[in-house]
Structures are given as C-alpha cells and as structure tokens.
Amino acid sequence: MLIIKNLKASVNGKEILKGIDLEIGAGEVHGIMGPNGSGKSTLASVLSGKPGYEVSGEATYKGKNLLELPPEERAAEGLFLAFQYPVEIPGVSIINFLKTCINEIRQYRKTGPIPPKEFLSLIREKQELLQLDTNFINRPVNEGFSGGEKKRNEIFQMAVLEPALSILDETDSGLDIDALKIVSNGVNAMRTGNRSFLVITHYQRLLQYIVPDFIHVLSNGKIVKSGRKELALELEEKGYDWVREGRRQETGNRGK
Amino acid sequence: MTESNEILTQLTGSEYKYGFYTDIETDTAPKGLNEDIIRLISHKKGEPDFMLAWRLKAYRHFLTMQEPSWAHISHPPVNFQDIIYYAAPKKKSAPKNLDEVDPDLITTFNKLGIPLEEQKMLTGVAVDAVMDSVSVKTTFKEELNKLGIIFCSMSEAIREHPELIKKYLGSVVPYTDNFYASLNSAVFTDGSFCYIPKNTRCPIELSTYFRINAANTGQFERTLIVAEEGSYVSYLEGCTAPMRDENQLHAAVVELIAHRNAEIKYSTIQNWWPGDKSGKGGIYNFVTKRGICLDENSKISWTQVETGSAITWKYPSVILRGDNSTGEFYSVAVTNNYQQADTGTKMIHLGKNTKSTIVSKGIAAAFSNNSYRGLVRVEKNAVNARNFSQCDSLLMGNRCGAHTYPYIEVKNKSAKVEHEASTSKIGEDQLFYCTQRGLNKEKAVSMIVNGFCREVMSKLPMEFAVEAQKLLAISLEGSVG
Numbered sequence: 001m002l003i004i005k006n007l008k009a010s011v012n013g014k015e016i017l018k019g020i021d022l023e024i025g026a027g028e029v030h031g032i033m034g035p036n037g038s039g040k041s042t043l044a045s046v047l048s049g050k051p052g053y054e055v056s057g058e059a060t061y062k063g064k065n066l067l068e069l070p071p072e073e074r075a076a077e078g079l080f081l082a083f084q085y086p087v088e089i090p091g092v093s094i095i096n097f098l099k100t101c102i103n104e105i106r107q108y109r110k111t112g113p114i115p116p117k118e119f120l121s122l123i124r125e126k127q128e129l130l131q132l133d134t135n136f137i138n139r140p141v142n143e144g145f146s147g148g149e150k151k152r153n154e155i156f157q158m159a160v161l162e163p164a165l166s167i168l169d170e171t172d173s174g175l176d177i178d179a180l181k182i183v184s185n186g187v188n189a190m191r192t193g194n195r196s197f198l199v200i201t202h203y204q205r206l207l208q209y210i211v212p213d214f215i216h217v218l219s220n221g222k223i224v225k226s227g228r229k230e231l232a233l234e235l236e237e238k239g240y241d242w243v244r245e246g247r248r249q250e251t252g253n254r255g256k
Numbered sequence: 257m258t259e260s261n262e263i264l265t266q267l268t269g270s271e272y273k274y275g276f277y278t279d280i281e282t283d284t285a286p287k288g289l290n291e292d293i294i295r296l297i298s299h300k301k302g303e304p305d306f307m308l309a310w311r312l313k314a315y316r317h318f319l320t321m322q323e324p325s326w327a328h329i330s331h332p333p334v335n336f337q338d339i340i341y342y343a344a345p346k347k348k349s350a351p352k353n354l355d356e357v358d359p360d361l362i363t364t365f366n367k368l369g370i371p372l373e374e375q376k377m378l379t380g381v382a383v384d385a386v387m388d389s390v391s392v393k394t395t396f397k398e399e400l401n402k403l404g405i406i407f408c409s410m411s412e413a414i415r416e417h418p419e420l421i422k423k424y425l426g427s428v429v430p431y432t433d434n435f436y437a438s439l440n441s442a443v444f445t446d447g448s449f450c451y452i453p454k455n456t457r458c459p460i461e462l463s464t465y466f467r468i469n470a471a472n473t474g475q476f477e478r479t480l481i482v483a484e485e486g487s488y489v490s491y492l493e494g495c496t497a498p499m500r501d502e503n504q505l506h507a508a509v510v511e512l513i514a515h516r517n518a519e520i521k522y523s524t525i526q527n528w529w530p531g532d533k534s535g536k537g538g539i540y541n542f543v544t545k546r547g548i549c550l551d552e553n554s555k556i557s558w559t560q561v562e563t564g565s566a567i568t569w570k571y572p573s574v575i576l577r578g579d580n581s582t583g584e585f586y587s588v589a590v591t592n593n594y595q596q597a598d599t600g601t602k603m604i605h606l607g608k609n610t611k612s613t614i615v616s617k618g619i620a621a622a623f624s625n626n627s628y629r630g631l632v633r634v635e636k637n638a639v640n641a642r643n644f645s646q647c648d649s650l651l652m653g654n655r656c657g658a659h660t661y662p663y664i665e666v667k668n669k670s671a672k673v674e675h676e677a678s679t680s681k682i683g684e685d686q687l688f689y690c691t692q693r694g695l696n697k698e699k700a701v702s703m704i705v706n707g708f709c710r711e712v713m714s715k716l717p718m719e720f721a722v723e724a725q726k727l728l729a730i731s732l733e734g735s736v737g
Contacts, residue, residue: 050688075694087689091707097693100703105694140707157693 001026001165001196002047002066007057009039009046016042018221019057024165026194031207031232033200034218035240040200041084043218044169047198048081049074061165075101076108078164082154082171089141094153095123097141098160105161126159130186147174155186162190167198172206184209204232217243285342291315294442297342301411301445304418314431314441321435327598328627328659329567331503331540339505341443341476400458406451407462410478413449420451424482428511428546428575436507436569437544440476444509447477452487452518461717463492479510483518485551490521492720503531503566505540512547514554516578520547521557523716524572525724528564530731535594535623538566545572549581549607557584558601559715561724563731566595571629573602576610576638583612586712588724590705590731591624591656600630600661605638605671614645617709620656621732627659634671641671649679650708652701652732702729 002024009017016039024030034040046053049071059066066074089097103113114122123137130152142150151171158166168187172180187197187210199210207215207229215232217225217240225231225243235242285296294315298308323333400407406417414421431441448464464479483489506528512520522545531538541564547556558572574583585601603612612632620626626649634641649658660677682704690700706713706725713721 048692050692051684070696071688071691072694072696075692081692083689083692087683087685089686089689089704089707091710092703097703100699101693101695104696104699108694161693 001028001062001194002198003058003060004047005058007043007046007055007059009042009053009055011042011053016221017046020218020221020223022216022223024196024198026196027191028214029191029197029199029210029212031199031201031210031212031215031229032218033202033204033207033215033232033235036202038218039221040202040218041169044081044084044167044198044200047074047167048079072104073108075163076105080158080161080163080166082151082158082166082168084169084171084173086142086145086150086154088143088145090143092141093138094141094156095137098123098137098157101157101161122160126156129159129189130156131182132156148176148179151175152179152183155183159186159190162195164194165196165198166190167200169200170202171199172201172203180206180209204236207232219243284340287340288337289339289341289443293341297443297445300342301414303411303414306418306422307414310426310431311442314438315443317432318435318438318442321438323435327569327629328625328661329569329596329598331567331596334503334505334540336439342445400460403456403459404453405456405458406449408449410444410447410449410480413480417449417451420482421449421480424480424511424513425478426511428513428548429509429544434544436542437509440478440507440509440544444476444478447479447508448481448493449479450481450489450491452481452483452489454484455486456484457487458489461490461492463494465494475504475506475508477508479508480513481511481520481522482513483515483520483554485515486517487515488519488521490523490717492523492525492717494525494527494720503538503540504529505542506565508543508545510543510545510572512545512556514547514549514556514581516551517553519555519557521717522547522559522572523720524558524560524562525716525720525727526560526562526564526568527727527731529566530564530595531566531593533593535566538595539564541565541568541570543568543570545570546575546602547573547583548575549578549583549610551578551581552607553580554578555582555584557582557586557715559584559586559712560588560599561712561716561727562587562589562597562599563727565597568595568597568599570599571601571631573604574612575604575606576612576641577606578610579607580609581607582610584715585612585614585616585630586715587616588619588709588712588728589617589626589628590619590621590728591626592621592731593624594622595624597625598627598629600628602631603633603643605632605634605641605643608637608639609641610638611642612644614643614647615711616645616647617712618647618649618658619652619705619708619732620649620658621652623655625657625659627661629661629663631663631665632673632675633663633665634668634673636667638668639670641668641673643671643673645673645675647675647677648708649677650705651679651681698729701732705729705732 004020004022007017007020032040046055055067099119106114142153151174171183199212212229215227215229216223285293294311298311429437431438450462452458481491512522514520528539528541549556556574562568572585576583583603589597589599591597601614614630616628618626618628628647632643647660651658658679662675664673666673686704687700705728713724716724
C-alpha cells in the first residue's frame with residue numbers, strides 16, 4: 001500500500017524528518033508514537049501533500065510516486081488525513097461539502113456523480129455509526145464546533161469517503177472517554193478488507209481501542225523503535241526517554 | 257511563489273463568457289450630448305410633450321452639476337461628448353410576436369441564456385430584454401395583463417400609461433438628485449416599468465436583461481416599479497456586455513414605490529464586462545437605485561450580486577417613510593484584477609417602528625479595491641427604529657483592498673443601531689483542508705466563497721441562485737489567497 005524510503009522534510013531550512021523508512025501493507029494498522037516535536041504531524045502533513053515543506057526521499061503509494069501528486073489527487077487516490085486541528089469553512093454545510101468531495105473524487109475515478117439516494121443512505125449509515133444527531137450534517141463545516149465535535153466530524157468524513165489509507169493525526173487529543181470510544185468504533189468498523197491506517201498519537205490510550213498491528217516510535221525525526229502492539233504498553237511504562245536517544249531496535253517481526 | 261499567489265494567478269486568468277458581440281444593424285444617433293440629442297431621443301420614442309420637457313429640465317440642471325468625487329474609486333474623466341446616447345437594433349416596425357424579432361437578437365439572448373422563446377417560458381420567468389437602448393421583447397405580457405399587472409418597457413409605459421409616469425417618475429429619485437441621476441433623467445432610453453395593482457400577488461418572477469452591444473454606447477436605463485396596497489412582486493435584473501477596449505458608461509436609475517402592506521423584492525445579478533486582466537476597458541456602472549416604503553407595513557428588499565464592471569458606484573437605498581416598514585439590503589460584491597467597487601446602501605428611517613437590515617459581503621482579489629459605504633439615518637420622529645448591519649470582507653492575495661465606510665446618524669434616542677464588521681483572508685489551511693478532501697483549488701475557492709456569501713445567496717430567487725453561484729466561481733476563477 002505505502003512504502004516510504006529515507007523520507008526527509010524541512011521547513012525554512014530546518015530539517016524535521018531526517019530519513020523515515022516505513023512500509024504499510026494492505027489491511028494493516030500502524031501506530032506512530034513519539035514525544036512532542038518528534039515530527040509526527042509533519043509526517044502526516046508531508047504524506048498528504050501539505051504545501052510549504054521541502055521534501056526528499058521516496059514515498060510510493062499503490063505503485064505511484066506519492067510525492068509528485070497534488071493533495072487533491074492523493075485524496076482521490078484514497079489517501080485521507082484526519083486533521084489534528086480541523087479547519088472551519090463558514091457557511092458550507094457538511095452535507096454539501098461531502099457531496100462535492102465525493103463527486104470530485106468520482107470524477108477523478110471516472111465513475112460519474114453519486115446518485116442522490118445512494119448518497120443519502122451512505123450519509124445516514126455513517127451518521128449512525130458515529131452517533132451523530134440528524135441535524136449535524138446541516139451545520140457548517142467545523143464552524144463553532146467543540147474540539148470533540150471536530151474530531152468526530154473528521155472520522156465521520158473518513159467513514160463517508162471510505163479511503164484506502166487513513167492517517168489519523170492525534171485524533172484522540174481533546175476527546176473524552178465516551179467520544180474516544182465512539183471514534184474508535186468508527187475506525188474499527190472500517191478495518192475490513194484492504195483498508196490501512198496510520199494512527200498517530202502521543203498517548204497509548206487510543207491504541208487500546210484501535211489496536212494496531214505494528215507500532216513505531218518517532219524521535220527527533222527518525223523511527224527509533226518498531227514493534228508489535230505490546231510496545232505501546234512498554235512505552236507507557238518506561239516513558240519516551242527510554243527510546244529517545246536509543247538507536248532503532250527491532251522487537252518482534254516486522255512482517256511483510 | 258506562495259500557494260495563494262499561484263492560485264490567484266490562475267483565477268485571474270479566467271475568461272468572460274459573455275464577451276461576444278453581435279453584428280446587428282443599429283440605428284444610432286451621432287455622438288455627443290446636447291438638447292438636440294435629447295429631442296431626438298424623445299422623438300424616436302414617440303414621447304408625449306411632458307416627457308421631453310422633463311428631460312430638458314433635467315439636462316439644464318445636469319449642466320450645473322459636478323461629477324461626485326467622494327467615492328473610493330479613480331478613473332480618467334468621462335468625456336460625455338464622446339458617447340452615443342441612442343443606439344437601437346434596426347427594425348422595420350415594433351415586433352408583435354417572437355417571429356418578428358430579429359433572429360440575430362434571439363441568438364444573442366439565447367447565448368446569454370435568456371428564455372425568450374415561448375416554450376422556455378414555462379420556467380415561470382417573465383423577461384423584458386433591453387439591448388442597448390431599446391426594449392426588445394417583453395414576454396408573458398398577456399398573462400400578466402389578465403391580473404391587471406403592467407410589465408412593459410419604459411418607452412411603452414410613457415406612451416400608454418402617461419398618468420402613472422407623471423405621478424411616479426422622479427418621485428423617489430428626482431432629476432436633481434445627483435450628477436448621474438440628472439444625466440439619466442435627460443437621456444434615458446429604455447428600461448422596464450412594472451405596476452402591480454391592489455391586493456395582487458405577482459405570480460411569477462419579473463425579469464429584465466440588459467445588454468450593451470453597440471460600441472461607444474452608453475446605456476441609460478430607467479426602471480420604475482409601483483406596488484399598490486397589499487401587493488407583492490419579485491423582480492430580477494441581469495446585465496452583460498461585450499468585451500471592448502474602451503470604457504463604456506452605464507448610468508441607470510431605478511425607483512421603487514411600495515404602498516401600504518406591499519412588498520417589493522428586487523434582485524440584481526450584475527455581470528457587465530469588467531475589463532481585461534490589465535484593467536483595460538470595462539463598464540463604468542454608476543447607478544442610482546432607491547425605493548420608498550410609502551405607507552405602513554410596506555417592505556422593500558434589495559439583493560445584489562455584483563461581479564462585473566470596471567467600476568461600480570451604487571447604493572440601493574430605502575426610505576422608510578411608512579410606520580412599521582422594513583428595508584433590506586443583501587449584497588455580494590466581487591472585484592478581481594483592477595476592478596473597483598464602491599457600493600453599499602442608505603437606510604433612511606422616517607416612520608415609527610421601522611426596521612432595516614444590511615448584510616454586505618465584499619470579496620477582493622488581485623489588484624482590486626472593494627469598498628462598502630453605507631448610511632443608516634434615523635430621523636427625529638422615527639421612534640423605535642431598528643437597524644442591524646453586517647459587513648464582511650474576504651481578501652485573496654496581498655495586493656487587493658477592502659474598505660468599510662459606515663455612516664450612522666441618529667436623531668431619536670429610542671433607536672437601536674447595530675453594526676458588525678469583519679475582514680478575513682482565505683487561509684492556506686482552509687485550502688489545504690479542502691484539497692485534502694479531493695477538491696482542486698478552484699473548486700475549493702468557489703466553495704469557500706459561496707459559503708462566505710451564503711446568507712446573501714439564499715435571498716435570491718431559486719432560479720437565479722444557482723446561476724449566481726456559478727457566476728461567483730467564474731469571476732474568481734483562479735484567484736485564491
């Protein structure tokens with residue numbers, strides 16, 4: 001699904017990602033953990049094509065050179081980013097926004113606009129999944145939303161757009177335990193077939209609900225440790241200092 | 257180059273799709289402005305003597321006036337002697353039905369998407385189309401006649417309904433009102449007239465389409481709408497012009513009169529040729545629009561979507577004379593490239609419990625300047641007057657300007673006047689969020705802009721809201737910041 005080799009990124013000459021190697025297979029869930037400032041969000045931004053970074057290295061997604069595609073084509077190819085800080089779009093209703101997005105993506109895929117009936121039943125199904133009240137979709141995108149509502153809206157959009165690869169950037173931050181469960185259920189419901197996830201988080205709490213196949217620890221722009229899901233617990237126990245200065249270690253099989 | 261600038265460059269590269277010119281034989285007067293030209297116009301139109309006398313009074317007054325200079329716009333002086341004041345598509349006699357209308361004209365209006373043909377009229381819009389100086393065809397007239405509604409060209413109204421014209425023409429915007437209104441009163445050539453009798457609800461949207469086709473022509477249309485007691489009418493005007501290098505002058509006057517319990521809803525989609533990317537050419541749109549809520553419980557609502565013209569100078573206003581009357585102004589003004597807009601409204605509260613609402617959305621891109629100028633005046637006797645004003649500006653790029661000039665004059669202590677204003681930029685974060693969801697930059701901008709204007713767009717009649725949304729997208733194609 002996604003193969004990253006020696007990915008480096010800097011902003012205004014300051015190097016933030018210092019050579020990332022990562023491989024995410026179809027159907028896999030990878031967790032990325034790391035202390036503040038380790039480059040977690042930058043990784044998410046660079047993969048989704050946010051402007052403003054000088055990027056080198058390779059990222060191959062579904063056999064295509066990801067780094068050459070503009071963000072909208074990455075999205076149309078099935079890459080989704082759940083934002084850490086979702087942006088407000090005043091006056092644009094969620095339902096209108098999503099319909100436009102779906103139809104743009106379908107145009108890219110040459111499948112023609114979605115029939116209204118199909119669209120409405122899709123929306124209804126996902127609203128139930130995320131336990132959103134019926135009026136939610138008529139509200140303007142993120143305008144006046146609480147932190148939790150914004151995050152739930154991100155996962156709702158993800159559920160509606162049904163991406164092949166979803167990157168969740170600190171989706172757990174700002175969520176109380178009930179909202180966290182709802183959001184995690186939403187993600188887990190999509191863990192079928194070949195869908196892959198890259199779950200970025202500061203705390204291992206989220207990874208108790210969205211159990212990853214692999215965990216990587218990012219520190220100072222590099223993956224310093226990779227392992228199976230147990231690694232999260234170990235990290236929680238020993239703290240990031242345990243890996244911060246260490247070299248990359250392999251615990252358990254990487255697979256693939 | 258930042259993302260914004262890049263998009264800006266793309267946006268400004270968009271094309272004006274109404275820029276075609278139709279080669280129709282026209283009957284034109286010589287260039288220049290003098291009493292003989294005014295006599296010629298009046299004669300060509302077969303007007304009664306009182307009309308010519310009024311025009312001449314207006315012209316003599318015009319000669320004593322100066323061009324206004326207070327607006328936040330700049331342009332070389334207009335040479336009023338270099339303009340053709342009368343241009344009409346040539347025809348043998350007035351067309352009685354569609355078959356007699358010049359087929360080239362019909363092609364022109366079809367290109368503009370105006371439903372002139374009978375079968376297209378099922379859309380429920382009655383259209384009066386004005387090309388250059390003459391009203392070409394008014395559709396749906398007979399159906400309206402049955403209800404006693406008069407919807408015809410101004411020329412026809414002057415000939416057929418002189419008593420109404422004498423009573424109302426110039427009653428809201430007198431010929432002494434301002435420089436351009438005086439000029440218009442002297443040389444106006446056509447426009448629409450609309451009269452809704454007592455307790456009648458006009459069952460369809462009335463619509464006028466204005467088009468400047470001939471070169472070096474000024475268009476001076478005059479529109480008058482009278483809504484008698486308890487009546488309702490919704491009226492829409494649209495405007496386009498071919499692409500030309502020189503600037504063309506458009507100085508219209510619109511007057512609305514709402515009697516007791518009457519409501520007039522007036523919507524404009526103004527898309528005159530805005531000039532090219534370097535600011536060459538385009539229409540000077542210097543317009544006076546004013547309505548009066550004459551008696552109790554009357555209501556006048558202006559909605560405008562202004563995307564065209566090199567320069568726009570217009571302030572659709574409401575005089576709230578009747579007690580409990582309501583005035584509304586909803587505006588979207590878009591400027592791109594070197595366009596300049598100085599637009600807003602005046603709400604004059606005279607009666608008791610009068611209410612006004614102003615919602616203005618200005619969008620500026622490239623090198624353009626977009627100003628809101630509004631006056632809210634509450635006079636001594638206007639007990640419990642209320643006004644709410646909201647003026648929002650959206651900037652794209654770093655080289656455009658947005659300005660807000662609110663004037664508030666209150667002479668009654670019970671008045672409540674609120675003013676809110678905001679200025680924002682389309683953020684790169686907003687753009688990235690949209691592109692990450694699969695929208696290209698142009699789609700993203702159009703979505704963000706339409707969201708920004710939603711309050712105003714929702715006031716447009718349904719049939720035109722979609723067109724207006726597309727127009728917004730076209731006007732800003734490529735221009736994000």
